[in-house]
Amino acid sequence: MRFTLRQISVFVAVARHENVSRAAAELALSQSATSTALAEIERQYDTQLFDRFGKMLRLNELGQALLPQAVELIERAAAIESALEGRAGYGKLRIGATLTIGNYLATLIVADFLKRHPESTLQLSVHNTATIIDQLARHELDLGLIEGSCRHPDLIVEPWVADELVVFCAPGHPLAEQGRASLATLAEQAWIVREPGSGTRETLDQALRHQHFALQIRLELEHTEAIKRAVEFGLGIGCISRLALREAFRRGSLVAIETPELDLRRHFHFLWHGRKFQTAGMREFVALCRTMTTGIERSDQIQWSLIP
Structure with missing residues (x-):
């Protein structure tokens, strides 16, 4: 077997970072040693594992095929080392x-x-x-x-x-006393929502996909706690997981708005x-x-x- 575990470790680190300098920092090696180890394994097998774009490296088709096996090899080697050294735990x-x-x-x-x-x-x-x-x-x-x-x-x-989203508002909001809202009413509200790419936003968009209105989004935020604070301040209504809201509902700092026409389960x-x-x-x-x-x-x- 012509390759070493060190070479495989370098290959995995470079694949993750797509950059030799960052891979070297992760492995506590010099940039020169990291580049040399990667070059050696490609030279030994007369092949390339990456496409080069300046300082950026991208896995080619062969590299993509080998990466899962290389990760598994490193993890198995670490488990063997732990066992030989008498260390418990899962690494x-x-x-x-x-x-x-x-x-x-x-x-x-x-x-x-x-x-x-x-x-x-x-x-x-x-x-x-x-x-x-x-x-x-x-x-x-x-x-x-x-x-x-x-x-x-x-x-x-x-x-x-299972989880479920819920629409909610501040206690002083006009919808708080009603405790429920139709789609027509929801269309009139200012909304504080999660950003595209989040699971919460995906569920909300999916629930609205057949409706004939767009949300009046006043603010997009990346954190549920920030959305809760913005709604508490009266900036609009929100929609996040009941799990994230149950303490606020218990305290009365936020109020649930039931929306029977929306399926917010996930x-x-x-x-x-x-x-x-x-x-x-x-x-x-x-x-x-x-x-x-x-x-x-x-x-x-x-x-x-x-x-x-």
Whole structure:
């Protein structure tokens, strides 16, 4: 076998960053050593794994085919090293979560995971659905927890738990006393909504796809907490997950507006690359997620006391 694990590690890092300098920084190598290792493996097999565009490198067809196998090889080698050194745990696990899941559920599961497996390390990245999908496709994450849909051909999607969006307003808003609104009434309102690319925005747009009006969007924000604050200040009405609103509803700082004509139901999903090696850490994390939602019909019904 003519290649080394170091060369494979360099190949994986360069593939993720599409840049030798950033790959070198990740691997704690010099830029020269990183370039040399990549050049050696291409020279040894008289092939190219990347197309070069100045300092930018893009995986070619062969590189794309080899990347999942290379990632799996590195992960298996790390597991063997841990076993030989007598270290417990699952090594490093890279989780990506969309905002509602990341802010209200994932941190609790992460805490439980690390308490159970203190020798492990975990990286949690919180972004919108489109970003999580892109990072998984590029092998920058091991596992994704998303609110939106995914049609990427290389990714596996499994349902987790049902969720539902709800339209809401400030207590002083004219709709607060009514507690419900028709489509005609909704069309007259100023809206505070999530940005395109988010699962929440996708669900709202999907619910409105057959309606003959466009929302009067006053403000687009990337964070659910920012939307809640803007609605509390009276800037308009919003629509986010009931999970993110249940404490505000309990306090009375925000008020739910029922919208019988809109179907705002959706699911949270697990997501991973179809050609990725399923590590024990990934399986354990998914199992903890499913334990959290056992017997639960919808995400906002989860009781924090269910978390060990």
